[in-house]
């Protein structure tokens with residue numbers, strides 16, 4: 426039996442799905458399930474509301490933290506009959522994220538999250554395409570979107586915020602469309618929902634997240650703003666409003682010359698990172 430809060434939370438998520446036409450019940454929606462509260466909540470809500478839901482977990486090889494997450498998402502899926510696909514950075518790149526990150530940090534000024542984020546995105550897109558996902562649902566929430574928007578401004582790439590939205594359509598055949606049903610949900614609300622639903626998830630922070638500049642920026646903003654959730658909401662809604670008024674000049678999809686995955690330039694960030702390690706670039710037929 427759901428509490429009033431949980432009912433309202435689910436309604437808000439379903440409203441985002443409807444308002445932005447994120448998915449229909451005939452679509453195979455693959456949820457990128459880290460084992461955390463956000464993506465587990467997305468999978469639970471989609472399944473309970475009749476969406477054709479499967480889960481895709483990437484094992485990052487971050488010690489015990491990854492082992493627990495893998496165990497949690499496996500039991501969540503088996504209890505509910507959700508088909509779970511598992512891939513790992515070792516399968517595709519021969520090493521754990523920890524190893525890749527420490528090797529890369531010796532050669533370039535990269536944080537754990539920037540290495541991990543790039544590698545994860547690469548695997549998610551390839552694996553989701555292989556398993557025939559109509560779309561990939563992620564657990565990105567309001568804080569994630571506010572953080573990305575702030576980082577794009579700080580890094581001098583404000584135009585990237587014009588592409589941010591609860592749903593991103595396919596641009597060519599190789600990019601699997603993305604949906605973010607929790608786009609307008611705050612972290613405290615998601616945590617409360619997940620705890621009420623008794624989902625088997627870890628609430629600890631990833632041990633590698635320390636020192637992430639993006640995370641620190643949002644924490645600073647929260648301190649300065651007194652943590653008002655409406656400020657973050659206004660921040661992300663501003664870009665959605667601008668998108669409605671200004672036509673977005675979408676760049677034509679570019680494909681990486683080495684691995685064939687989507688890329689903004691001729692060589693994707695994953696292949697650039699791997700080349701710094703003098704690892705062979707990813708074999709396009711790997712994992713098919």
Ligand code: SF4
Nearest residue numbers: 537538541631633634
């Ligand atoms: S916090 Fe950073 S290192 Fe940890 S899983 Fe997320 S992106 Fe990867």
Ligand SMILES: [Zn+2]
Nearest residue numbers: 681684693696
């Ligand atoms: Zn590449």
